[in-house]
Amino acid sequence: xxxxxxxxxxxxxxAAIAAVFLFVATLLLVPMILIRLxxxxxxxxxxxxxxxxxxxxxxxxxxxxxxxxxxxxxxxxGVVMLVLPGQGLLTIVVGLMLLDFPGKYEVELWxxxxxxxxxxxxxxxxxxHKPPLEINV
Numbered sequence: 001x002x003x004x005x006x007x008x009x010x011x012x013x014x015a016a017i018a019a020v021f022l023f024v025a026t027l028l029l030v031p032m033i034l035i036r037l038x039x040x041x042x043x044x045x046x047x048x049x050x051x052x053x054x055x056x057x058x059x060x061x062x063x064x065x066x067x068x069x070x071x072x073x074x075x076x077x078g079v080v081m082l083v084l085p086g087q088g089l090l091t092i093v094v095g096l097m098l099l100d101f102p103g104k105y106e107v108e109l110w111x112x113x114x115x116x117x118x119x120x121x122x123x124x125x126x127x128x129h130k131p132p133l134e135i136n137v
Contacts, residue, residue: 019085023084030087033094034094034121034125035130037133067100071096071099074091078091078094089111090121093108093112112133
């Protein structure tokens with residue numbers, strides 16, 4: 001493997017630059033998203049749709065596709081950050097919240113109920129003077 005990196009020095013530099021950029025981006029974006037969550041986000045079984053595009057069907061489809069694409073990127077980056085520097089688990093949580101799939105609520109609850117993840121989310125929220133997330137156990 002070392003031979004691969006020595007033979008592809010330019011690729012190695014680009015990967016390092018990308019890793020630093022992603023690390024900084026997640027340090028900024030993940031807390032912003034977690035702070036904007038309502039405190040009772042996980043207590044509402046049926047959540048109202050926020051900021052839906054209600055106009056043209058093409059605009060609605062573009063919105064849904066874009067949101068899901070961003071969610072997939074966050075989940076993939078979170079998995080990568082489990083071995084690279086960054087807040088991998090929190091990035092995965094944010095990615096899951098952006099995705100639309102059956103059973104999403106149960107998966108979100110399963111992840112957020114992990115004590116270390118909930119503690120990290122509530123610490124970020126407390127720093128922004130937001131109430132902690134309420135989780136029905």
